[in-house]
Amino acid sequence: MSSPPFASELDLQLCHDCGQVCQSGAIECPRCDALLHHRKPDSLARTWALLITALILYVPANLLPVMYTDMFGSGSENTILSGVIEFWRDGSWDIAVIIFIASVVVPCAKFLVLGVLLVTVQRRSRWAMRERARLYRFIETIGYWSMLDVLVVALVAALVQFRALSTIEPRLGILFFGLVVVLTMIAAMTFDPRLIWDAEINDDRHA
Amino acid sequence: MQPQLIICEHCDSVYQRPALTPKQTAHCQRCGALLERGRHLTTDQLLALTVAAAILFMLANAFPIVEISMQGLSNEATLWASVEALAEGRITIIALVTGLSIIFAPALQIILLGWVLYHARGGRIAPGFRTCMRALEHLRPWSMLEVCLLGILIAIIKLAGMLEVHAGLGLWAMAMLTVLIILISGRDVRDLWNELQVPVR
Ligand SMILES: [Zn+2]
Ligand SMILES: [Zn+2]
Numbered sequence: 230m231s232s233p234p235f236a237s238e239l240d241l242q243l244c245h246d247c248g249q250v251c252q253s254g255a256i257e258c259p260r261c262d263a264l265l266h267h268r269k270p271d272s273l274a275r276t277w278a279l280l281i282t283a284l285i286l287y288v289p290a291n292l293l294p295v296m297y298t299d300m301f302g303s304g305s306e307n308t309i310l311s312g313v314i315e316f317w318r319d320g321s322w323d324i325a326v327i328i329f330i331a332s333v334v335v336p337c338a339k340f341l342v343l344g345v346l347l348v349t350v351q352r353r354s355r356w357a358m359r360e361r362a363r364l365y366r367f368i369e370t371i372g373y374w375s376m377l378d379v380l381v382v383a384l385v386a387a388l389v390q391f392r393a394l395s396t397i398e399p400r401l402g403i404l405f406f407g408l409v410v411v412l413t414m415i416a417a418m419t420f421d422p423r424l425i426w427d428a429e430i431n432d433d434r435h436a
Numbered sequence: 437m438q439p440q441l442i443i444c445e446h447c448d449s450v451y452q453r454p455a456l457t458p459k460q461t462a463h464c465q466r467c468g469a470l471l472e473r474g475r476h477l478t479t480d481q482l483l484a485l486t487v488a489a490a491i492l493f494m495l496a497n498a499f500p501i502v503e504i505s506m507q508g509l510s511n512e513a514t515l516w517a518s519v520e521a522l523a524e525g526r527i528t529i530i531a532l533v534t535g536l537s538i539i540f541a542p543a544l545q546i547i548l549l550g551w552v553l554y555h556a557r558g559g560r561i562a563p564g565f566r567t568c569m570r571a572l573e574h575l576r577p578w579s580m581l582e583v584c585l586l587g588i589l590i591a592i593i594k595l596a597g598m599l600e601v602h603a604g605l606g607l608w609a610m611a612m613l614t615v616l617i618i619l620i621s622g623r624d625v626r627d628l629w630n631e632l633q634v635p636v637r
Contacts, residue, residue: 232466233449241450243443246570247629249636250441250450259636260629261566300598319597324590362446362467373580376537380518380580380587383534385594387513387521388504395506399522399530407530414577426447426466 235430242267269421273347279416280343283409287336290409293402296382300395308402309333309378331377332406339413342368343420353428365422372417375410379403444471477624479631483553489616490546495609497539501588503602504595512604515539515584541579542613545621548572552628561632569629576621581614 236242240253246263255265294306307315309332316325342364349361382399389397442453446469454462456474464471477485500512513521515538523531548568555562562568588607595601628634 233451233464236443236448236450239450241441241443243445243448245445246573248442248445248626249629250443260634261570263570316594321593324593327586327590359466359468362469366446366469373537373577374583374586376534376580376583377587377590379522379530379534380538380584381590381594383518383522383531384502384513384588384591387518388502388511388591388595389599390511391506391509394509399524399527401526403522404527404530407527407533411533418577422446422467423448 235426237267237430268423268427269419272419272421272424273351276343276416276420277347279412279419280340280347283336283412283416284340286405286412287340287409290402290405293405294400295378295402295406296386297398297400298389298395299397306400309406312378328378328381331374335371335375336409336413339368339372339417343413343416346420346425350424350428355428358425358429361425362422365417365420365425369417372414373410375413376407379407379410442471444469473623475624475627476622477619479553479556479628482549482620482624483557485616485620486546486549486553489613489620490550492609492613492616493543493546496606496613499606499609500604501606501610502592502595503604505600505602506598514606515610536578537580538584541575542581542617545572545575545579545617548575549620549625552625556628556632559632561634565632565634569625572621572625579617579621581610581617585611585614 237253242251242253242255242265243249244251244258244261244263244265247258247261249258249260251258251265253267257263258265291309294308296307296312298305298307309328313325313329313332316322316328346361346365349356382403386397386399389395440453442451443449444451444464444467447464447467449464449466451471454472456462456472458474458476460474462471462473463469497515500514501518503510503512505511519531519535519539522528522534548571552562552565552568555565588610592601592603
């Protein structure tokens with residue numbers, strides 16, 4: 230089975246906004262006016278920068294409390310992990326697992342996968358290209374579920390407002406955590422999966 | 437220029453555009469990504485669902501999502517109140533992200549889709565069609581109603597241990613709205629570029 234040609238070999242490029250097939254070298258898409266790029270500009274450098282920033286912010290996101298709970302005069306602060314543990318102890322292990330996946334597993338998977346993709350692309354690796362492409366699509370799809378904890382805190386804080394009796398307030402940790410989610414989402418959008426396949430083009434056909 | 441060609445956005449492979457029956461899908465040989473999906477819904481159906489979504493959106497925002505009561509006191513929260521709860525002090529920027537993901541992005545999606553589809557129904561290209569379609573494309577990843585729905589369920593379970601919790605009318609509207617948004621904000625609407633034969637300059 231012969232593999233399909235690459236767009237660059239036919240002097241074509243794709244408009245990401247409307248899917249139009251455009252001539253190589255065109256600056257704007259003739260159909261929707263979007264700026265065209267052969268590859269997303271500075272994809273590797275920008276993705277690295279966003280990824281490392283997100284990784285740094287992930288530390289305070291986990292160390293700082295995300296929520297302050299005051300029930301009948303006794304106040305306590307929860308971090309993301311202590312919240313998970315509390316759910317687990319109360320017997321809601323299913324909720325604990327869901328929050329753990331959304332707040333810990335998903336962001337860590339994104340860090341790991343984007344890191345591996347960046348390093349392998351830079352080394353022009355031809356290892357497991359199909360699998361790496363699939364991994365990229367996977368983290369692109371699941372990434373936004375990490376917003377879960379932010380939304381839970383928002384809703385709970387909006388609801389539990391009984392002045393003297395009990396209140397729940399958001400804390401600084403949720404800011405860092407939210408920023409991590411946004412930055413990793415932008416990092417995934419900035420990475421250009423076509424770079425994975427460029428190793429094949431330049432090594433094979435134009436050597 | 438070459439409407440018969442199609443390029444895989446994930447690996448740049450070029451194919452002849454396949455003729456698909458509804459619900460059929462075409463995947464890229466090289467990277468396995470989804471290339472194209474046969475259309476699920478006609479323009480009329482999409483428009484009908486968009487109008488329904490607009491009504492549900494208003495209900496979901498006008499009525500409380502959850503109500504709680506404790507020792508004779510009661511309290512309720514709307515979507516907007518949840519966004520506001522994050523807007524205090526140093527964490528305000530997260531309120532913006534949250535507001536975008538559960539209120540502004542879905543609202544804009546509904547408005548833009550309604551505008552584009554209303555005109556497309558008569559075979560016309562809506563004024564500002566290009567801008568609307570590109571905005572829709574960029575809004576999609578930031579619209580997170582399904583995550584919000586799961587968040588509401590978790591909040592309910594979390595609070596049910598200490599308080600009395602009731603689902604509000606807004607929650608039911610939101611649950612239906614989430615399904616509708618997933619249906620209408622999919623790839624179907626992309627077909628309008630070809631269907632309306634938007635001119636290339
Ligand atoms: Zn375009
Ligand atoms: Zn492909």
